[in-house]
Amino acid sequence: MTGRPFSLDQTLNTLAAWLLALMWILPLVYAVWTAIHPGAYEARFVLTAPLTADNFIAAWNAAPFARYFLNTFLLVTLILAGQFLLCTLAAYAFARFTFPGRSILFTLVLLQLLVMPDILIVENYKTMRLLDLVDTIPAIALPYIASGFGIFLLRQTFLTIPRELDEAARIEGASVLGILWRVYIPLAKPTYLAYGLVSVSHHWNNFLWPLIVTNSEETRPVTVGLSIFSAIDSGIEWSVINAATLMTTAPLLIAFLLFQRQFVQSFMRAGIK
Amino acid sequence: MKHTLLKAVATTALTFGTWASAHAVDLQFYFPVAVGGAAAETIQSLTDEYVAANPDVTIDAVYTGSYQDTVAKVITAARGGNPPQLSVILSVDMFTLIDEDLIMPFDDYLPGEEGKAWLDGFYPAFMENSQTGGKTYGIPFQRSTPVLYWNKEAFKDAGLDPETPPATWDEMVEYGQKLVKKDASGNVTRWGVRIPSSGFPYWLFQGLTTENDVILANADGNKTNFDDPKVVEALQYMVDLSGKYGVMAPGIIEWGATPKAFFEGQTAMMWTSTGNLTNVRTNAPFEFGVAMLPANKRRGAPTGGGNFYLLKGATDEQAQAAVDFVKWITAPQQSAKWTMATGYVAPRAETWETDTMKAYAADFPPVLVARDQLEHAVAELSTYQNQRVTSIFNDALAAAITGQKDPEAALKDAQSKADAILAEYR
Secondary structure, eight states: TTTTTOOHHHHHEEEHHHHHHHHHHHHHHHHHHHHHHHHSSSOOOOOOOOOOHHHHHHHHTTTTTTHHHHHHHHHHHHHHHHHHHHHHHHHHHHHHHOTTTTTHHHHHHHHHSOOOOGGGGHHHHHHHHHTTTSSSSHHHHHHHHSSSHHHHHHHHHHSOOHHHHHHHHTTTTHHHHIIIIIIIIHHTTTHHHHHHHHHHHHHOOOHHHHHOOOOSTTTTTTTHHHHOOOOOGGGOOOOHHHHHHHHHHHHHHHHHHHTHHHHHHHHHTTTTO | HHHHHHHHHHHHHHHHHHEEEEEEEEEEEEOOOSSSHHHHHHHHHHHOOOOOOOOEEEEEEOOOEEEEEHHHHHHHHHHHHHSSSEEEEEEEGGGHHHHTTEESGGGGSSSSHHHHHHTBBBOOHHHHHTEETTTEEEEEEEEEEEEEEHHHHHHHHHOTTTTTOOHHHOHHHHHHHHEEOOOOTSSEEEEEOOOOOOOTTHHHHHHHHHHTTSBOOOSSOOOTTTTTTHHHHHHHHHHHHTTTTTSSSSSSSSSSTHHHHHHHEEEEEEEEEEEGGGHHHHHHHOOOEEOOOSSSSOOOOOOOOOEEEEETTOHHHHHHHHHHHHHHSSSHHHHHHHHHHHOOOOOGGGGGGGGHHHHHHHHHHTTTHHHHGGGEEEEEEEOOOOOHHHHHHHEEEEHHHHHHOOOOHHHHHHHHHHHHHHHHGO
């Protein structure tokens, strides 16, 4: 660092970045603080405060979290797999084929982005009941699988891929799906990664729809388990709530920290902010 | 990998779809949880106990989040043609549920003198929110009422008698002023009293209006009295607590943080739900007392919490089985277990006569305060279009508490808005 001339602009930038980072991390730091200390230290920040794992134990025992984790894992996997399959095929069709009604269909897909999923809860419930799927994990997943956002995002990415590559593959004798598999999907990897992250974190945190469409321990995700701590009538125990929150978000946080570089790069390339 | 996964999911789904249909009467029962601790487990174990003793019934007890989530789930399931037969929902949602045509009265399944006698066994204060038009739509279950908690050590410290809580509004101000403690630079380190006002300020405020001898809404749920001079006077008192008298922190006071502030000595008294009793008993590092809310023109408090509702769509057989289950779970033995696990007030006098409850009360007399206060208690504010009307009222209270409007103007405004909504129900 020595020898570089002092620049006010740079210093201010760095300061602002630190400030933002600090503001972002503070709630997390507070959550960690309260989770590893007894309840009495929720608002008293003494370095000598005794450490404890009791909050985590209490949180873990308050609901069948092992089962809930499995359910959430199944749920986000199912949704992501379904979304990748459907959105890829639809996006490919919208990007590279001409067929009657294409623009109307694409407008309909875009319209889906404007509709709040919460408005559709009753209709979705009726559909799930018609399919006899109420209280199953597929019932939580199905309404989200044909994602307008995913189709739109992948279509835009596919459109940026030069047609020459497409034609070259065709000359080599690749089939329509072969081209998709060998040319488009590999080149859109950053978009898949970015979209996958958004999708997984959204459905990991989704609460209302899973609560409404499921009834039993065998199908409910972690967020429903977490809701048991919002006991307003008897005062809020921040230490236990924060322990439970850290516990349920830990898989996401750890994955993000591990793959942080790839995520950031793919977000830049895919253009999602 | 994905195949096995889907198969596993589908099998699980199938198993649970067909599992319940082999029995005679199947019931589904939704319940929310609004207190910490073992509430959900207690309901589950009571239900299991009942099913074990009654093999001709199966009950699927479903935990459904907060009260708001539960209403959302019940309405969605009913619109989707799949309502539960039984659900615990806030007692104040009765008119809304009638309006939405979702619930049916219990009376048809409680025939004759015996049925009437059973209904009469509940405390009248709890039944006020449960009956309308001569029919009973709710059976009290997880019911509470606000009480005053006081820190005996703080009272001693301020030169007050630690065994005497304030009995009137004037005393609360007088004690409060002695209890306020400031540090050298003039910052308050201990407030006199804390009346939480975040989210749903109307509930504790209703304590004040009742004490000022005025009722906020009529029993038919279609007319409010928000701009009654006595209501204005009560709101003025609440505003003055932090303004003129300086015994309460100014601004909106958080519910969730209130017990903590009490434990840490930041306030010497607090008004909050009896649902906190077990929490305070476990966590207060000092001796505390529990008293009825102080009186002005009279004693008074609202009731709160949830009732059992019977939902439309149930067959006669299911409804009868559901009513039998409700009778069992509100019977003395079960009700005592529930009260001890949660701090909710047992809704039937006979429960308090059981040996378990007597022993519990002897060991921990504060549990009796809420019960004794019931004779002064009134129905919690409840009207048709309840969510909208209470939120108008809450906004008016918040505006007065934060000083944006003066109490009278805020309440007049709220009354005219409520009138506009309720006119069609008269």
